[in-house]
Amino acid sequence: MILALLAFAQLIIAIDYTIVFVAVPDIGRELGFAAHNLQWVVSGYAVVFGGFLLLGGRMSDLLGRRRMFVLGLSLYGVSSLAGGLATEPGLLVGARAVQGFGGAVLAPATLSLIGTLFAEGRERNRAFSVWGAAGGSGMALGSLLGGVLTQAFGWPAIFFVNVPLAAAGVVAAVVLIPRDGGTRSGRRFDVPGAVAATAGITAVVFALVQGPATGWNAASLLAGGVGVVLLVAFVMIESRSADPLLPLGLLRIRSLRNGVTVIALFAATLGSLLYFETLYFQDVHGYNALQTGLAYLVPTVAIFVGANLGGRVATRFGLHVTLATSLAVAAVGVAWLGLAISTSASYAAIVPALLILGLGQGSAFTTMYAAASTGVAPEHQGIGSGAASTGQQVGNAIGLALLVAIANQSDAFTGLRTAILITAAGVALTALTALTGRRTPALVPTP
Template sequence: MSPRVATPSRTTAAAAETGGGTTIAQTPSRRRPGLVLALLAFAQLIISIDYNIVYVALPEIGTGLGFSAQNLQWVISAYAVAFGGFLLLGGRASDLFGPRRMFTLGLSLYAVSSLLGGLAGSPALLIAARAIQGIGGAFLFPATLTLVSTSFAEGRERNRAFAVWGTAGGSGMILGSLLGGVLTQSLGWESVFFVNVPLAALAAALAFPLITPDAPRTRGRSFDLTGALTSTVGITAVVYALVQGPESGWTAAHVLGAALAGLALLAAFVAVERRSADPLLPLRLFANRNLTVGTGVTFLYMATFGTLLYFLTVYFQGVHGYSALRTGLAFLVPMAAIAVGSQTAGRLATRYGIRPVLIASLLTGAAGAAIIAPTMSADASYAALIPGLVVLGIGQGAGYTLMFGAASTGVNPTDQGIASGIASTSQQIGGAVGLALLVAIANAGLGGHTGEALRVATADGLRTAVYLAAAGIVLTALAALALRRPAAREVAAHAPAHV
């Protein structure tokens, strides 16, 4: 049975009439919810693939365009900085202008920037294309989350929708590595960009017949330009400092300058929002405990789980010398496990509630990381990794599915865009912070080693980083304990009916 589209409540309709912002006029008879969900999952798959597809192509990109060793990281970092910096703006734009409009805008930016990236003949042009991709993601991701949250009723339907959406996102992280390896080895690095063009264009075209048109923008709503500028520039500066710090050193003048300027602008942003009649980020949203705690869980999840793909890639290529294609194939096992975890989590959350299932999934992932770590030696076989990869993938897929659902619970439909932007921003910053810290720890013992000694030292450093990630995942589970415990009647209302 396909999930049913939620009928708007009178509260939602009243919010639209009294200046609550743009809302989605749900019309179940005109839209096919199964196809809508498939489209939203496809868009999330594009985001996840695009984030990871470039990793295994980096050596070829560096050689083909003449990147220096220091500047090559900006093929990844330009995307992360732009994505993280523009997320709040993208989230509020979804509330004010409508999620379908921002959905198609984000996909259009993806298509254009991917074409530019594939055609790039210099490092500067490729970095600019990656930054535009990041901006596209900052508009697309909150819009997609908003459409999932507002198109399906809270409870069984939304849990199922988030399970499908989460499966696409979690699987896309691994599929990106596999596809990147296949395309790079067979068609060249340019193909990892060109492949996004038809995918994004197709998804944008399908949005018009499948997604309900946005309601007209409510008159009297301002865009809070000052808040948009201070938050976007402030977050961008902070993310830049986090990304560049490990490369240039945390005490480098431009890193410290960016961090201090970013923090000052974010402080100014909070002051502006307190006085604004129509703020970009209504501070009242943080009274919702699930949003506040869910945002923290998302930060910690990405700082721990979100780094493991990088360390596994380094382990496969740097320690064992896997090719790009073989590295991608090595991720098939965790990809399957992620899909199983995502689907299982949706069903369990419907019966027992998001909170206990999220905690259980995080503890499962921590166990998986703890199983993987001791098997990451310089002479270990891939088969030794499989049990840990399976357990880790199940926990990772389940956690990714549920953490965004937890953050969106109880949020008014007219604020879903900015709430998604908050959670997504914490996702990007968490990934940057976690990767910076754990990479520094993993690389601490590499100095002075060459040849076989370097390979062994690399494996030792990666093992230490994965152990620390496992400990961090346990802390994430403890943080999730602060989520609001659902009342018994809520769990009963969301439980599947027995036939």
């Protein structure tokens, strides 16, 4: 029952990230967004989510995972209600930013609960299969729900649907998840490190999101430069802190270091692919919101099946072999998709590519987080999860920025195909990177 609840929370996070995609045009028209600001319906969530993940992970370690799980879900529910009731752009972007903070608290709490409540090996692999099935399929399911709800009830429905789901999750968490102990005695928040990390990551993600949309102007470049300086300062602060936000000794754990790298590359490639698939369906073939959502049924099912298989295969053949193989299968699917699309191709022509891609993507999504959690001590599972999730957010921002810039160098369809084929090469590189990870002893240097 606890695992079902954790998977449910991950489903909410994944759905909420993509559910707005197909509703963005309707939101822009009805709330009067300026064209250059409309992207902040998505980016307002992504920037805050990515910036606060390390802090959210440390909050779970120090303040209690159940407490942070409940707080994150509560923030989701309240901000979703505010988003659905928004009557002007600023209110909606503000609500999305609060949702992003809720995600930054909830995601590490969910991952660290799996890392502490389920024993490393078969039991944890199985738990990550269920969690990964919810998260991996939720990314595609969000697009489906976004299309159905927008078409049937209007764009506010994509926010209102979260309210009862979050409320049910809070009640279930109070009933099912074991109580936290007291806050960790003798430990305190690394305030300078938290400020430097949060501001630095937020500035970098802001630059990567804003740059491709409005051009690499002075504001984008300044934000990126300030972010890099703050992250350098963060490393210096952590090396001298008695209670660091991110114990630098964690980075000596090869499984975590390799896992974060693979997660970042996965997000930069496969995580960005959804954007280009949506462009293909809507701009090339003229699908409306409902048709676009229905087009994601096939990849949703394939990702769900792949995620469930991933944990079982990993238990038998090992995490890194399974992860590398899954990514190789996904690379084949992406390449096939890039070669199969055309201005006149039917949906049926790309179904085989979507099936292969989904199976590999779902299995990889499960196993890469399981690999990253291997060897991390229970008291550091929160910050380890925060680091992994930060890799996902930053990787997605970097990958999307680069791929959009590449796609814009050619006419619309040629650029779209080029971006997809480059994504396939990137996924193949990610598979090779996964092979460099090896299991390490479950020892974590004391900060």
